[in-house]
Amino acid sequence: MSTTTTSGSTVESKADRKGTPERALPSWLNEQKLWGIGAVVVAIILWAVAAGIQHKKLLLPGPADVIQAFADLFSSGDIWIDLWTSTQELLVGLALAVLIGLPLGLLIGWYRRVGWALDPFINFLYATPRIALTPLLIIWLGIGSTSKFAIVFLMAVFPILINTAQGVHALDQGAVRVAKCFGANDFQLFRTVALPGTVPFIASGMRLAVGQALIGVFVAELAGAEHGVGMMMSTAGQQFQTPKVFAGLFLFAFAGVAVTVLLRRVEQHFAAWRPQSH
Amino acid sequence: MELKRGEFISLVGPSGCGKTTFLNAVAGFVPISDGTLQLDGRNIPGPGPDRAMVFQQPNLLPWRTVLANVTYGLELSTNMPKSEQRDRAHELLDLVGLGDVAHQYPVNLSGGMQSRVNLARALAVEPELLLLDEPFAAIDAQTREVLQVELLRVCAARDVTALFVTHDIAEAAFLADRVCVFGPRPGKIVKEIEVPWERPRTQDLRRSREFLEKCDEIADVLYSSKSAAGSSAQEEH
Known part of the structure; x- marks a missing residue:
């Protein structure tokens, strides 16, 4: 009955076809990853060399300096407060963006008139660099976490909202007709056609939203905060502690990559029905 | 007429x-x-x-397996228990000669096979x-x-x-x-x-x-x- 192929056997068959040399690669490693890892290693070596030939270490710290900065950060307890604050800002802002952006996007896509009515506001806010609202939001909501939630929310909500609405717009009318033919009511049509058909759009909206949210966290903390990784970087920058700035930069990058990988997993899980092109 | x-x-x-x-x-x-x-x-x-309609385009729901596509009409229009729906769908898929792809997604099916699924789906609601x-x-x-x-x-x-x-x-x-x-x-x-x-x-x-x-x-x-x-x-x- 089931004719599924395990991923392990796919890798094997690919290897067979290309006539792999005598030493087979472990299953998690393929040629594509090998090239990526190789390039990263080369880049780190170049970085170390570039850092080594400088007179002053102030401008470009080497890899070893950054690792040392990481070690210092994590041995003193302060970084945990910063990490926790920034993570909280990111997650709460994103959660708010999903809670508001998703239903609103579905509404806009589903009911044309709602879309027409909200279009001017969405266009206005989407075209505005929303990050420019930061000073205003800090005046309104204070220097604490609340203003950060608001900024992250504002940054993240639009990709989600717009993608979701687009997904509903792009629904396959043939599928809608089939559902109506079987006598589906509006709720059933929504649950069985609109929602599953929109999932890939929602997922890519979420991925875009994460990038925007990280920008939101950083800029909001720059503009004034008590704690946070962005705040830590800003302070370190003012004191010319360049390795520490780099460490903060990497923390942001890792967070972005981690969340994106996670969301891509989720996306693949929900869209197993799509042709596998990548 | x-x-x-x-x-x-x-x-x-x-x-x-x-x-x-x-x-x-x-x-x-x-x-x-x-x-x-x-x-x-x-x-x-x-x-x-x-009345069930079979269109020129198979219009299968791509996010549902073949089996779930066949039960779709039953889900919408009846309160039949899930297991019964699945039994009937399996029966119809066997009838149209697609018993062995019940758990595949439509994207993996040829045009002729999709057409058969479409027919089975229409027949499922009797x-x-x-x-x-x-x-x-x-x-x-x-x-x-x-x-x-x-x-x-x-x-x-x-x-x-x-x-x-x-x-x-x-x-x-x-x-x-x-x-x-x-x-x-x-x-x-x-x-x-x-x-x-x-x-x-x-x-x-x-x-x-x-x-x-x-x-x-x-x-x-x-x-x-x-x-x-x-x-x-x-x-x-």
């Missing part, structure tokens, strides 16, 4: 003559402007599970009337002939009453008990032609002289109907 239970009727006509519109009206998608449409003596109010709108038009000629025999076999097995719209005269004659020829004026049936052959029909019938003569007869009516006024048709079940 009247349709008896268990009968298979083909509708042919020049493009733009309204055969698809007629089918959509029977399905309940479009309102009728003149005359009446009745199913079991009642007027048709709108779409409903007593409709009073099966409406088919050029279901094999987008399928290659060889597969189409195989699917036609399949359709007849499935209809016989399930005692289906069917209305089949096509522009292919041979297809119309091969499948139907009666072929209704539409004239170029919208909504007018020019002539009904009986197709006498016993079921089950086989591929050999297509090559027989009598069958080709029957096709010629339909073609004559079809191509001469441009001048004919045609009698007004009251569509009833």
Whole structure:
């Protein structure tokens, strides 16, 4: 009955076809990853060399300096407060963006008139660099976490909202007709056609939203905060502690990559029905 | 025009003559402007599970497995327990010869296979009337002939009453008990032609002289109907 192929056997068959040399690669490693890892290693070596030939270490710290900065950060307890604050800002802002952006996007896509009515506001806010609202939001909501939630929310909500609405717009009318033919009511049509058909759009909206949210966290903390990784970087920058700035930069990058990988997993899980092109 | 239970009727006509519109009206998608449409003596109010439509495009829901596509109509229109829905879907998939791909997604299926799933999905709700709108038009000629025999076999097995719209005269004659020829004026049936052959029909019938003569007869009516006024048709079940 089931004719599924395990991923392990796919890798094997690919290897067979290309006539792999005598030493087979472990299953998690393929040629594509090998090239990526190789390039990263080369880049780190170049970085170390570039850092080594400088007179002053102030401008470009080497890899070893950054690792040392990481070690210092994590041995003193302060970084945990910063990490926790920034993570909280990111997650709460994103959660708010999903809670508001998703239903609103579905509404806009589903009911044309709602879309027409909200279009001017969405266009206005989407075209505005929303990050420019930061000073205003800090005046309104204070220097604490609340203003950060608001900024992250504002940054993240639009990709989600717009993608979701687009997904509903792009629904396959043939599928809608089939559902109506079987006598589906509006709720059933929504649950069985609109929602599953929109999932890939929602997922890519979420991925875009994460990038925007990280920008939101950083800029909001720059503009004034008590704690946070962005705040830590800003302070370190003012004191010319360049390795520490780099460490903060990497923390942001890792967070972005981690969340994106996670969301891509989720996306693949929900869209197993799509042709596998990548 | 009247349709008896268990009968298979083909509708042919020049493009733009309204055969698809007629089918959509029977399905309940479009309102009728003149005359009446009745199913079991009642007027048709709108779409409903007593009539199932098979479109030219298979229109399978890509995020559902083949099995879940077949149970779709049952989920929407009945309170049947899930296990029972699945049993019936498996039965129908076996009937259309797709028992072994029940857990695949439609994207992995060929056009002919998708078409069979589409048929199984329509049959799952056990409709009073099966409406088919050029279901094999987008399928290659060889597969189409195989699917036609399949359709007849499935209809016989399930005692289906069917209305089949096509522009292919041979297809119309091969499948139907009666072929209704539409004239170029919208909504007018020019002539009904009986197709006498016993079921089950086989591929050999297509090559027989009598069958080709029957096709010629339909073609004559079809191509001469441009001048004919045609009698007004009251569509009833």
